[in-house]
Amino acid sequence: MEKIISLEKVAKSFGKLKVLKDVDLSLGRGEILGLLGPSGAGKSTVINVTLGVEKADAGTAYVFGEVMPQRQLLGKMGYMAQSDALYESLTARANLKFFAEMHGISKEGLDEEINRVAEVVSLGKALDQYVFGFSGGMKRRLSLAIALLGNPLLLVLDEPTVGIDPALRRQIWAELHKMKEEGHAILVTTHVMDEAELVDRVALLMGGHVIANDAPKKLEAQYGVPSIEDVFLKAEEELS
Numbered sequence: 001m002e003k004i005i006s007l008e009k010v011a012k013s014f015g016k017l018k019v020l021k022d023v024d025l026s027l028g029r030g031e032i033l034g035l036l037g038p039s040g041a042g043k044s045t046v047i048n049v050t051l052g053v054e055k056a057d058a059g060t061a062y063v064f065g066e067v068m069p070q071r072q073l074l075g076k077m078g079y080m081a082q083s084d085a086l087y088e089s090l091t092a093r094a095n096l097k098f099f100a101e102m103h104g105i106s107k108e109g110l111d112e113e114i115n116r117v118a119e120v121v122s123l124g125k126a127l128d129q130y131v132f133g134f135s136g137g138m139k140r141r142l143s144l145a146i147a148l149l150g151n152p153l154l155l156v157l158d159e160p161t162v163g164i165d166p167a168l169r170r171q172i173w174a175e176l177h178k179m180k181e182e183g184h185a186i187l188v189t190t191h192v193m194d195e196a197e198l199v200d201r202v203a204l205l206m207g208g209h210v211i212a213n214d215a216p217k218k219l220e221a222q223y224g225v226p227s228i229e230d231v232f233l234k235a236e237e238e239l240s
């Protein structure tokens, strides 16, 4: 399987706080990896090192075979942050146009591309509304639409479905599975444990390490429990 992300022995501290001690992680084409861990475990830090926003203190992060940070690669990744970085005084369409330009997506066919990503997140009707009037869920959906622009090979999503209602959440997961079938690589963090059942592989980040990394069903068998939520709780218990 072609590797898209490969973190090798990555360490990262903030002052005296050792957030990542020795993290190994990989993601291949056609795969959805769910990154799980308690609040503060370092999930966003893993994402930031992967994106090249933060530099690892030790170890190496490779994305598309290149050592990160590497600014030119940003255009090949779709990224959705935990907090929405949107221009409230612009319409949804203007936001999409702005980010498309920033990612170097060609103007040709851009209108169709904007309609496509807006449909995926059911925002088609709200495209010409100003973002300041959007609900939290609508903002999440717009952020996801921005990440989908240009159909990037690598998609990195930090808590993508927070504030999104169940029907749309299903629709979004169906889209992620479609993208996976088409060969995209998707790294997703989530607090919603039933979503963790929908990924190909769960990486459990605790105590600065990836302490488990396998298909959801295999992890459940390994821990002898019926759900990923129970795996999570048992792993936390064992670590404390």
Ligand SMILES: Nc1ncnc2c1ncn2[C@@H]1O[C@H](COP(=O)(O)OP(=O)(O)OP(=O)(O)O)[C@@H](O)[C@H]1O
Pocket (backbone or CB within 6 Å): 014, 017, 019, 037, 038, 039, 040, 041, 042, 043, 044, 045, 046, 082
């Ligand atoms: N730039 C930074 N400067 C200082 N400390 C930081 C910085 N970024 C993260 N941290 C600290 O590193 C730890 C891990 O943060 P991180 O956001 O990666 O965790 P997380 O697993 O994503 O948490 P959550 O699930 O709550 O979003 C936290 O204690 C956080 O305060």
